[in-house]
Amino acid sequence: MSSIALLGIILLILMVLVGGWQGFNSFISLLLNFGFLFLSIVLISFHLSPLFVTLVVGTILLSLTIFLSGVNDETGKLAFYSSLLVLCILVILIIPIEYWSQVQGFGLEDSDDLEGMSLMIGINFVKISIATAVLSTLGAIAEATMAIASGLGEIKEQHPDISSKRLLFDGFFIGKQIIGTTLNTLFFGLFGGMLALFIWFFGLNYSFGNILNDKVFNAEFIIILFSLIGVIISIPITSVVIAHNWKNKHI
């Protein structure tokens, strides 16, 4: 058996033991996420527009992650609407910045891996870099909007006559609590995922200026920053969406 299969089985068993049905659903959501991510790679390599593929797959992935995590329908629906809004704003931010920063494709550090490969594949790598950035931020967006939506859902249940203004305030309060640890998840993910590259920089004595302009590092770094921006704007957007919905219901 391959290591990936055995690790997957162990994860499935643990998730079911810890979370029961909900754990099983989380595992299925991870499997489907992988399936759709791979599908989008195949579709882009068939010359479908990377942006179109990303928007469609991104919407599907957000709904899968949110609705399979076991929140109740009402909370899930509000979290999903909020996450779509956040995704739209992020896409509007990502497209010009990917064109501006030109971190597409591969850098000088990739030369060894590219030996013998044809780079002239007729697909614009800037568009692929936009797709990569959008897809990479989905997890963070889904997590942040859900954390706030389910926190506010709990409050609505406990205090059925809370004012919408108060709800808005509470949303920001929950956001302040999650931001510190989410930031760690993102940055430690960057440190761990790119450890080899950082060691390369130190081994070859890159200067600060070299790193600040390095294509490979920055491609990854701005993705982490996009995810972070996604998490930050999730806080006001989710709070406003939920407070607005609450207000309409109670008048």
Place this chain on the structure above:
Amino acid sequence: MKKIIDKIPLKLIFLFLLLGIFLMLFVKNDAFLYRQPIVRIDSAQLLHKNKITDSFQNEDTSYNQKLVGTVLNGKYKNKKVTINNSYSDSQAMDKKYKKGQQAFVIIHKNPNLNVTIKDYKRDVPIVFVLFLAISLMVIFLKMSGITAIGSIVVNTLLFILALLLNNHGNGAGVVIIFSILAIVFSTVTLTMILGFSRQMWITLCSTLACTFASVLIGLAVFSVTHEKGIFYESMQYVTQSPRPLFLAGTLIGSLGAVMDESTDIISSLFTLKNEHPQISKKQIFKSGQNIGKSIMGPLVNVLFFIFMGETLPMAILFLKNGNSWGYSFSMNMSLGMVQSLISAIGIVLAVPVSSLLTSIFIKEGGNK
């Protein structure tokens, strides 16, 4: 409505806007800080273009352009230079230059000033995104945002220190160095968020126990399956033995997420205990499980997308170079998949472990 408008920190936004404009202007004109020569493109002219079909029937177009530019720094400052640049529609490793853009170049003295382009100068957009993220964080979250940024700055410095140590020992003790770093990272971060409290110690124990346990489970799986399906040779940017490097990366990568999960569960349980001091240990454990199982799924996905997303360009290139789906997956995505799975195991373990630790060690009466 008017009240909400009053609450928008206009002064703060204005301050950041002003600061941002100055910062951008400075970075745009910072060529004097670089030792490598930088050229500003003054005009670009397309010379000719060529349709190309490679051996895998991929069609592309290559272009040649003549660039005229001015050197902005160093010995040849203000000299006009002419550069030949070629690029393709794909722009995988090349790019089309436009008027006004800046680039790092190599200047050969002989026979007469001969200049080739090395790379695009991209510090302005990078600083812009970084500044945008920091501003949003401070404007929306005030003190919490500033604390969070502070903890990242401290952690980055610690990370650099660990890299220096690793470099000093030529990578011999990479797993040990980064294991120690993991302990320091989490101690520092949790102290900054929670202070020296009982809650902090419980969270720290849970974080470290689950992170190391997940890596040990990973190692056990590797030895049972003889690492079948793991292709260390596909690891990128490797300058030292890849296997320990991969382990160290996985350890650091999952640490943040496990800490995230543990912090969320334990702080909710402490709040619960404060509100209902009579709650039993068994109930605390059960509530912890309930809170944890709904956040573990989304958190697993956060790391999954970060680890797997970065493999997209190379995987597409592999597919377009006539490789099968299976081979493209193995060579590009298998390591990211293993990393995602090991960190997912850590995240799931954190649910029972942090619930159990809290139920045992929380003080009767519920005070922090």
